Amino acid sequence: MESLEVERNWSVLEFYAGIGGMHFALRACGVPFKVVGAFDINTTTNQIYAHNFPNVLLHQRNIQVLTTKTLDKINADIWTMSPPCQPFTRLGKKLDVEDRRTDSFKILMQNLVEMQNPPRFILLENVKGFETSEARELLIETLQKRSYIVKEYLLSPAQFQIPNSRPRYYALARRTEGATDVELSSQPTLLTELPFASSASTCCHSVGEYLQDSAGAEYELVPDKFLGKHGIVLDIVDRRSTRSSCFTKSYTQYAGGTGSVLCTNDDVQTDNIKTSSLFERYEKCVDDEERIALLRPLGLRFFTPREVANIMGFPSTFEQPPMTSSRQMYKALGNSINVVVVSLLLRYLLSAEF
Ligand SMILES: C[S@@+](CC[C@H](N)C(=O)[O-])C[C@H]1O[C@@H](n2cnc3c(N)ncnc32)[C@H](O)[C@@H]1O
Incomplete structure (x- = not known):
């Protein structure tokens, strides 16, 4: 089993927090952490989040208004995010970066370029389809510019013995000083298996x-x-x-x-x-x-x-x-994530093996 980096209590910023799927995944993955801020504009999901995490500083705010200065001051170790998926869904208009709902993500990427204290780890989740979007290109370009090693996945809970299909795109990124230019400029390949989470078993829960x-x-x-x-x-x-x-x-x-x-x-x-x-x-x-x-x-x-x-x-x-x-x-719930799959991804991202 992989060894987790438990050198400290990781501070986490949860963007597009919804009902807190990422927060539950962090709990499930077994690392010590503290969510230092969660952001969402939706009143209903914020009610659900606040009910379940009454002690978290939950901001009912548009992520677009966050400045580089504010994010630098918070200086979180980990960012999690599930930006709105409508601009990338198979059945939608696929307006991608032209869709106004992608604006906050573009601003977040711009902040990341300009920040003095970018987070050490980032996990992004989105629908299948995001992997071929311009938003994904912007993500990878931004992360590599700021010296992140990036791994991308297309995974479904069904691969982890969970009787449910929910194919989703995930990007894991870890900031590193020692990466070579080649590592930072090569296009990541889209992976369909996690290294240490056995997905080969035919046994599935009912x-x-x-x-x-x-x-x-x-x-x-x-x-x-x-x-x-x-x-x-x-x-x-x-x-x-x-x-x-x-x-x-x-x-x-x-x-x-x-x-x-x-x-x-x-x-x-x-x-x-x-x-x-x-x-x-x-x-x-x-x-x-x-x-x-x-x-x-x-x-x-x-x-x-x-x-x-x-x-x-x-x-x-x-x-x-x-x-x-x-x-x-x-x-x-339909807008949320599979907590088990994300906890496995977080475990990998925060392990020495990543
Ligand atoms: C795909 S859902 C994320 C779900 C979340 N991961 C969960 O576990 O519930 C996207 C969320 O982003 C929020 N959102 C969309 N645009 C936003 C913005 N500009 N600022 C803040 N929140 C936003 C929506 O209200 C929605 O809850």
């Missing part, structure tokens, strides 16, 4: 291990509207499944492409359900009523926010504040 105890949970059934009109696009899994699809901020709002739904009828095996005779019949139904009647026995329900959080690696101590609705929680 969805059932992440479900709530039925006693304390309130389940939301998949509405008839989805069953009658969009059954084909629902991604159906059951408690024995070793996979689920990525939970997005629109989970429960649209039937397709926003996250899996759970079949609660244990007699039904969902592995190949879309090619089964059930869905052959579904395709032949003449109206919504008939389709609803056909799918109702599956007992389809949504994963609860707690269950989505479990699958995304949030610890049991993570709480939904009383004033936050389930809808708000799904949205915030």
